[in-house]
Amino acid sequence: MTQKTALIWFRQDLRLKDNPALHYATTNGYAVIPVYILDDESAAQWKMGGASRWWLHQSLQSVNSDLREHMIFRAGKADDVLTELIKDTGADAVFWNRCYEPWRVKRDKDIKQSLKDDSIEVETFNGSLLWEPWEILKDDGTPYRVFTPYYRKGCLKKKEPRNPMPRPERITYADHGTDTGQLGDLELIPSIKWYEQMETFWTPGENGAHARLETFLEDGFKGYKEDRNRPDRENVSRISPHIHFGEISPHQVWETIRAYGEINSIPEKDVDCYCSELGWREFSYYLLYHFPHITWENFQPKFNDFPWNAQESQDLERWQKGQTGIPIVDAGMRQLWQTGWMHNRVRMIVGSLLVKNLLIHWHRGEEWFWDTLVDADLASNSASWQWVAGSGADAAPYFRIFNPLTQGEKFDPEGEYVREFVPELKNMPKQYIHKPWEAGPLILKEAGVELGKDYPEPIVDLKASRERALKAFETTKKAS
DNA sequence: TGAAATGTTGGGGCG
DNA sequence: ACGCCCCAACATTTC
Numbered sequence: 001m002t003q004k005t006a007l008i009w010f011r012q013d014l015r016l017k018d019n020p021a022l023h024y025a026t027t028n029g030y031a032v033i034p035v036y037i038l039d040d041e042s043a044a045q046w047k048m049g050g051a052s053r054w055w056l057h058q059s060l061q062s063v064n065s066d067l068r069e070h071m072i073f074r075a076g077k078a079d080d081v082l083t084e085l086i087k088d089t090g091a092d093a094v095f096w097n098r099c100y101e102p103w104r105v106k107r108d109k110d111i112k113q114s115l116k117d118d119s120i121e122v123e124t125f126n127g128s129l130l131w132e133p134w135e136i137l138k139d140d141g142t143p144y145r146v147f148t149p150y151y152r153k154g155c156l157k158k159k160e161p162r163n164p165m166p167r168p169e170r171i172t173y174a175d176h177g178t179d180t181g182q183l184g185d186l187e188l189i190p191s192i193k194w195y196e197q198m199e200t201f202w203t204p205g206e207n208g209a210h211a212r213l214e215t216f217l218e219d220g221f222k223g224y225k226e227d228r229n230r231p232d233r234e235n236v237s238r239i240s241p242h243i244h245f246g247e248i249s250p251h252q253v254w255e256t257i258r259a260y261g262e263i264n265s266i267p268e269k270d271v272d273c274y275c276s277e278l279g280w281r282e283f284s285y286y287l288l289y290h291f292p293h294i295t296w297e298n299f300q301p302k303f304n305d306f307p308w309n310a311q312e313s314q315d316l317e318r319w320q321k322g323q324t325g326i327p328i329v330d331a332g333m334r335q336l337w338q339t340g341w342m343h344n345r346v347r348m349i350v351g352s353l354l355v356k357n358l359l360i361h362w363h364r365g366e367e368w369f370w371d372t373l374v375d376a377d378l379a380s381n382s383a384s385w386q387w388v389a390g391s392g393a394d395a396a397p398y399f400r401i402f403n404p405l406t407q408g409e410k411f412d413p414e415g416e417y418v419r420e421f422v423p424e425l426k427n428m429p430k431q432y433i434h435k436p437w438e439a440g441p442l443i444l445k446e447a448g449v450e451l452g453k454d455y456p457e458p459i460v461d462l463k464a465s466r467e468r469a470l471k472a473f474e475t476t477k478k479a480s
Numbered sequence: 481t482g483a484a485a486t487g488t489t490g491g492g493g494c495g
Numbered sequence: 496a497c498g499c500c501c502c503a504a505c506a507t508t509t510c
Contacts, residue, residue, distance in 0.1 A: 229481085280481095348481065387481090399510045400482050407482090466483085470510060487507070494499090 005174040006030040006121075007085060009037070009078075009096035010071070011104075013127045013246035014063040015206045018164035020125035021095040022171075031174035033089055035072040036060060037081045038186045042107050046295070046378055049371035051340040052244075054195045055204050057188035059245045062205025064183065070173045073181040079111050086120060089176035094120060097127030097246070100285050101378045102292035128243075130161040130250050130282055133289035143290040146394045150286065151279040164252045201339045202241070202374065209242035213253065217260045225273040231332075231343035232417040237274070238341065240375035243281070250278050284383035287393050294392070295382045296363070302479040303391035307472050309359040316364055318459055319354055322422070325456035327434050328408035329353050331421040338421070340374035345411055351388035352402035357465040359472060362389040390473065398473035401466050408434035424454050 006025045013019055025032050040047045048056065064071040074081045082094060094115055099108070108124070115122045126132060136154040137143060144150035189195070203211065216237035220227070227235035242248050254275060261271035287294055298304055318324050322333035332346035342350070354365050366385040370376045386392025390400070412418060415433030419426045425433060427447040432439035436449060437458055444451065451457055
């Protein structure tokens with residue numbers, strides 16, 4: 001009797017541990033054919049951005065090495081590629097872990113149906129969410145729209161997340177005689193080597209993911225609830241790109257966090273706070289599943305007539321390049337450009353400036369983050385930009401406008417974060433590091449800064465632009 | 481997962 | 496000892 005073979009379609013689950021599709025195949029006696037398909041065509045508008053592609057390349061390299069170089073690499077429409085691979089390899093089954101982007105939900109549903117029509121066995125699994133979106137509903141049967149009741153009443157009261165699954169003890173690879181293709185054929189790495197600095201910050205791949213989490217547990221977990229807001233400290237886990245590509249699952253993170261907290265007597269508030277951040281990720285996916293239009297349409301239609309600024313000035317470009325003249329904002333935007341990542345507190349600050357002080361549409365921020373973040377994630381990115389803009393579910397009220405000075409002085413009190421990413425200000429005394437335009441000529445001279453030459457004048461008057469934003473946001477009140 | 485304006489309280493200086 | 500003022504610190508309200 002010949003052994004049955006299964007294509008394991010890898011997507012955002014680039015790991016061997018706690019991989020439900022792979023686990024199912026190996027524990028049920030299938031010989032395995034791992035495959036990755038780069039399907040830019042189906043992704044359309046949400047084709048992966050540049051920073052994500054760099055990460056993906058590294059991550060695929062890592063998982064392929066763990067799979068003893070058995071991964072098949074293909075580019076093209078997933079349904080065409082799978083059909084061809086089934087023909088070429090003679091596979092009996094296709095297994096994968098589910099994704100939740102609207103374009104994937106639709107595509108995968110069609111693929112599943114057509115495979116079944118062709119008498120191919122298909123199984124799909126949950127490898128990336130602690131709670132399936134369709135399992136969590138209010139008593140009246142409709143989806144939650146506010147985070148706290150969603151998380152507390154909907155998720156936590158429902159059930160504890162499942163335990164992670166072990167790495168397969170043994171993987172039998174099918175002898176299929178089909179060309180595997182090359183990772184390099186996917187052309188994920190750009191010709192201009194802008195990513196060289198990112199290589200020093202990150203270790204993509206399953207091992208790198210676990211190492212990163214371990215570092216956080218030891219150095220940053222205690223005191224997380226307070227210091228998670230401090231971009232000048234190492235109190236956040238930076239696990240987001242690893243989770244996005246599925247190098248580690250939220251189930252593994254959840255379990256590891258709680259077990260470590262228990263054993264090492266980490267204060268409960270720190271443990272619960274970290275878990276609730278995983279909860280925010282779940283909430284974003286939940287919203288994306290139930291309201292797939294949130295990627296582009298205002299979740300709250302009363303924002304549809306909002307008077308956004310037309311794109312005639314250089315404001316957007318100055319924001320993107322970290323040349324707004326507001327130090328905490330420029331530090332964040334440059335951290336993003338250099339490392340593919342930005343501290344969460346600073347994401348809120350730069351977002352608020354773009355959308356409220358500059359009155360630029362949240363789409364522009366969403367697009368820029370999509371291209372530059374290594375953790376770019378359709379669910380989190382869409383939900384978070386709408387949250388900042390005020391148009392989202394459980395969003396910041398329209399009048400909640402961050403003052404980047406106050407935020408900078410509160411969360412980067414010594415100015416160390418600014419000094420790291422805005423080196424032209426590194427000699428400014430800390431009293432003026434967040435507001436160089438208030439420093440006298442002597443102080444500026446001593447710090448070696450000429451405003452407008454070494455470092456820009458502020459892009460907007462914060463007080464006046466705040467007033468302007470409040471007036472603009474009045475229109476949404478009338479529209480409701 | 482705000483900021484600014486406004487209101488309240490209470491200690492200390494001082495006549 | 497007392498009233499008065501100032502003002503920091505905190506609380507509440509408003510946007």
